[in-house]
Amino acid sequence: MYNVVTKSKDVTLLEILDRVLDKGVVISGDAVISVADVDLIYLGLKVLLSSVETMEQLRGAPITGPMQEAR
Amino acid sequence: MLVEGQLTYLYCVADREPKIKEIEESENNLYFVCHNELYAVVGKVEQSEFDEEGLKKSMADLEWVKTNATLHERIIEQIMTNTCVIPFKFGTLFNTDDSLKAMLNEYGEEFKAILGRLENKEEWGVKIYCDTEKLKAFSINDEPEILKIENEINSCSPGKAFFLKRGKTELLAQVVNRKINESGQESFDLLKELSFEARINKLLPKEVTERDDEMILNSAFLVSEDEVSDFINMVDALKVHYENKGFFIDCTGPWPPYNFCGLSKQKVQNV
Numbered sequence: 001m002y003n004v005v006t007k008s009k010d011v012t013l014l015e016i017l018d019r020v021l022d023k024g025v026v027i028s029g030d031a032v033i034s035v036a037d038v039d040l041i042y043l044g045l046k047v048l049l050s051s052v053e054t055m056e057q058l059r060g061a062p063i064t065g066p067m068q069e070a071r
Numbered sequence: 072m073l074v075e076g077q078l079t080y081l082y083c084v085a086d087r088e089p090k091i092k093e094i095e096e097s098e099n100n101l102y103f104v105c106h107n108e109l110y111a112v113v114g115k116v117e118q119s120e121f122d123e124e125g126l127k128k129s130m131a132d133l134e135w136v137k138t139n140a141t142l143h144e145r146i147i148e149q150i151m152t153n154t155c156v157i158p159f160k161f162g163t164l165f166n167t168d169d170s171l172k173a174m175l176n177e178y179g180e181e182f183k184a185i186l187g188r189l190e191n192k193e194e195w196g197v198k199i200y201c202d203t204e205k206l207k208a209f210s211i212n213d214e215p216e217i218l219k220i221e222n223e224i225n226s227c228s229p230g231k232a233f234f235l236k237r238g239k240t241e242l243l244a245q246v247v248n249r250k251i252n253e254s255g256q257e258s259f260d261l262l263k264e265l266s267f268e269a270r271i272n273k274l275l276p277k278e279v280t281e282r283d284d285e286m287i288l289n290s291a292f293l294v295s296e297d298e299v300s301d302f303i304n305m306v307d308a309l310k311v312h313y314e315n316k317g318f319f320i321d322c323t324g325p326w327p328p329y330n331f332c333g334l335s336k337q338k339v340q341n342v
Contacts, residue, residue, distance in 0.1 A: 011323050013137060013140075013141070014275070014279065014280060014281075015196065015323055016140055016141060016144045017136075017140055018272075018275065018289075019144070019158075019196075019326060019327075019329040019330075020140050020143045020144050020158075020160070020161040020329070021140060021160075021161050022160075023158075023160065023329035023330050024158045024159050024160035024161070024163075024327075024329045024332070025084075025157055025158065025159045025160060025163075025332050025333070025334060026159075026160050026163075026334075027159075027163065027174060027178060027334070
């Protein structure tokens with residue numbers, strides 16, 4: 001029963017963005033010149049995944065939702 | 072390699088030589104930098120798109136994010152078919168390969184420890200969604216307490232029925248809430264049993280998921296290769312148990328271990 005096995009071709013964009021924009025190793029220091037920062041990322045994620053109609057509703061809404069924090 | 076107007080974009084770090092040549096996506100001039108017994112898989116990108124100012128503009132462009140985030144994922148997925156990797160966050164950039172090497176010096180020991188821990192393991196993601204209306208409908212016929220009130224409503228005076236109905240609505244909301252918490256917790260606990268490590272992540276709101284049902288669990292698991300089939304069997308068992316009650320279980324993988332390669336906190340603070 002390996003029907004759930006999927007690769008990036010099959011999974012939704014949301015699954016990819018939920019990882020590549022929000023997870024993965026973040027390093028800081030002089031060596032690194034830029035890492036897209038978190039606020040920007042959430043904004044980007046929302047803008048990206050919202051249709052034009054829902055974008056209107058989102059305007060003014062808090063960027064971070066009510067969420068279970070990682071343990 | 073230093074090209075005017077270009078930056079070094081880091082995808083992932085591995086401890087075995089990655090097979091770059093087999094990768095379809097070569098438009099970013101993919102190559103690797105070997106330093107301190109580590110292999111950093113990198114590409115050259117345009118400074119105008121990826122430096123701090125450029126990234127702000129780029130991230131507002133839907134198509135740009137889509138293309139580049141997907142590319143980031145695809146490249147790492149292909150590298151991880153023959154070596155264990157530490158995936159980096161989208162948009163990790165260096166001025167030159169030398170600054171990348173400096174980073175490999177600074178974090179080298181920690182990267183090696185992380186790669187050692189990740190060896191022969193896969194990341195799997197499980198998101199659970201709940202259609203609360205469907206769960207409500209199911210719960211009405213499932214909870215003895217609610218069935219009891221229902222019977223009373225049918226046989227008492229209209230005045231009493233009014234208050235009983237109100238009580239029933241409240242009780243039903245409580246039951247639904249409880250079932251959501253229990254189902255999420257039980258599923259997570261059972262899958263955690265079959266995992267090396269497990270994480271609960273932020274729930275994503277409907278605006279982001281674009282689904283009609285509510286996300287109730289967003290979790291990630293680090294599973295030993297030889298336990299993956301057990302893990303998937305458990306997911307299937309949970310589906311059988313929960314999906315007729317209004318839940319939807321979405322399992323994806325294997326992913327690069329985005330959720331399980333965190334650097335120790337102290338190290339991050341020291342930098």
